[in-house]
Amino acid sequence: MKIGVLGLNEKGQIILEHLLNKTAHNIYAYGLDGTARERSGVHYCTTAMLLCEKADIVLIALDNSSDLTALFNAIAPFIRKDQIFVDTTDISPAMAHAIANGVRRLEGYYLDCGIFGELDQEFVLYIGGSSQAYEKAASLLHCIGPHNYYMGPSGRGQAVRALCRSLSGQIQNCFEETAQLAQAFGIPYDYFIGTLSRYPQIAQPLEFLKGEALPEDLESLEIVGEMAHRAGLKLDGLYAAKRRLSEKRRGYLP
Template sequence: MKIGFIGLGTMGGAAALNLIKGGHDLTVCDLDKSRGAEHLAMGATWANTAADATKGCDIIFTMVFGPKEIESVVRGENGILQEIRKDQIWVDMTTNSPEGGKALADAVAAKGAFAIDAPVTGAVDGARAGKMTQFAGGDEAAVERARPVMELMGPVYYMGGNGTGAITKLCSNQLWAIHATAMGEALVMGVKSGVDLSNLWPALSLGASDSWCLHHDAPSVFAGHYDPSFTLDLCKKDLGLIVSACDAAGTESSLTRLVQQRFEKARLAYGGEKGELHVVKLEEDAAGVSLQMDGDWVPHWEK
């Protein structure tokens, strides 16, 4: 197929490589052309605008920072709407608000094309390995048409109509933020109480306390870099969308709101460009302990 891919950031750039490896004709676009160097070396074509990346493609993928950016990519000057045509499929992997995503889907549908909201999870190692989870919302027949291409990047879960993919991703990030905060509290409490971290971590990675966060993310704390592949500014954006979704649903979500405050405190303390797991460092610093530990902690984005 002829495919357009707009947004070659940490996750998008890694995911797009799998489409080239899958034998498809890929056109890429980003504000920073240097991000496409590896893709161009593998045979991809460069597009200067989102409209150029859309023209003549069977499927167009987008993965950008957030609601403001995807609105510009779709509706802006030289945006997707300038070139999208009947029966083309647009798959948006941006973590967006369900309402904003639905409005953009309607605009695309007015052109006779199909919109799928398919935000992703699985971190950079998942994106590189073609194991990035995609939560797809939209017309089911369109999702099935796009599935063989999407599955080159990882498993696809059909969630329902437009907006359901976005909500599922927000639920996923909601749980991750809670888990990361709780992980920091438990590890710090255990270490300060006299348990050796090299014994505590494997013990908590069993049974009822086990989580993906403990396995995948704790090593970034032990290494002391706190995972710069996803920043506290991105956490602020995502948690804002999550709390807005809670408000729209009319849920109390008291724990989520407390966690949002903790991430914001970490962002203000360390800087928005710092890694997401500085929410754990906040707990370390308050207790006067360090969770850094010797080990072969290979960053997940290098695996």
Template sequence: MRVGVIGLGIMGQPMAMHLHKAGLLAAVYNRTRAKAKPFEQLGVYVADSPADLAKRVDVVIEIVSDAPDVEQVFFGPSGVAEGAKPGLIVVDMSTNSPEWARRFAERFAQLGVEFLDAPVTGGQKGAVEGALTIMVGGKEEVFKKVLPVFQAFGKQIVYMGPVGYGQAMKLVNQVAVALNTVAMVEAVRLAKALGLDVDKVAQILTGGAARSGSMELYLPKLLKGDLTPGFKSAHLKKDLVYALEYAHRANLPMPATALALELYKKMVERGLGELGIHALGEVY
């Protein structure tokens, strides 16, 4: 299969590089063309637009920031839809919501185009190492076709169900990530106030009952004072908004998640949204 990647940011760039190494990458597109330069130097075609990319591939992978950006890439001027042909498979690997996924799928179906929602977790580290967890919604037969593509950069790939179920699972995941991160930040603040050796603190928190994927990914960076993003605070804030919208509609109390959202809102309000999610202590 010929695969095209739209969005060469923190996650998309290493994912595309793994696809290139697997011999699957046929084209890339990024709004800022300079980010495509490394691929151009490798002989990969750099498309002039999402439509141009869609004409040249069998599978389009898109990973940009939020639903309005995704909609623009798919259906805006020179978007994927303009270059799409029947049988094309479009995969949205950004995080938005099940409603958006179903909306995208319905619009592409009118063009004879298949659609999967397949958000990822594992952060930049997982993308670089080709060890992402991928949660997929859509037709199972389409999922099976695209599975070799996912295997180029994913370690755990789970078919969740119909369109929208990938995004639903990602919102569940983000709630757990956010609450783990709040716990980590407050635990480290307490440890420092008590005068504990932070290396020993890290040893306990990543080896005992408090252990979590978020702790393992972000605690070493936090203790080194490295606040650069493996995943941006602004993006987690956006994901928590989607999750709590569902909770409110379902009359489902989620007070801890609501608190996490308020903290990440403060991150964004103070101009800290581009920092990693582990930089949350900056608002305390």
């Protein structure tokens, strides 16, 4: 089975590295900027269409939904029967579902792959789409990361990514508010955070308070807010985290 990596941004380069480290060779690769560097086991293609013609499974790693839309508009005529696309681009569940429908009409498969964590550290992959396609791509996904889970139909991978990032934001917001309350009662902020950090179960969410912030992901909070609205649920912690991050971005909070 021939493998392609489409999009050689930072995420794409790390994915390529994971594959090469797990003995995957003869990988086809293409970056949107057309740049290529010689390395063993990698065949660089001059266009996305050429890569699509050669690879049976195409791993996609792009920076935004606009680039992804442009890509699929360009490669649509080259998608063939049973070809599998595994997309790690951060997009909404609705967009993932729409792309999957379009690829299915061309007799291919599209798996949306939500990533939670850092690809060069600890991370989890959540996959949505055809179970048949997931089974075919499972060994390749294990080369990228051992912790990957099939979540169900199209859009579920991106939905769980947003849920996990939203939960992280809510936990961080709770710690921040609690530390500020402790400070109001005369307990030094850094001292309070330091004592909590001694408990492994909560140490990781506290990393952002020690200058090692996770990306502040307002997009995921908004996606989950819409999911909660559709489900008829009011999640106070979610709305508090979303409000705080919005105010921080507008400069109302430090």
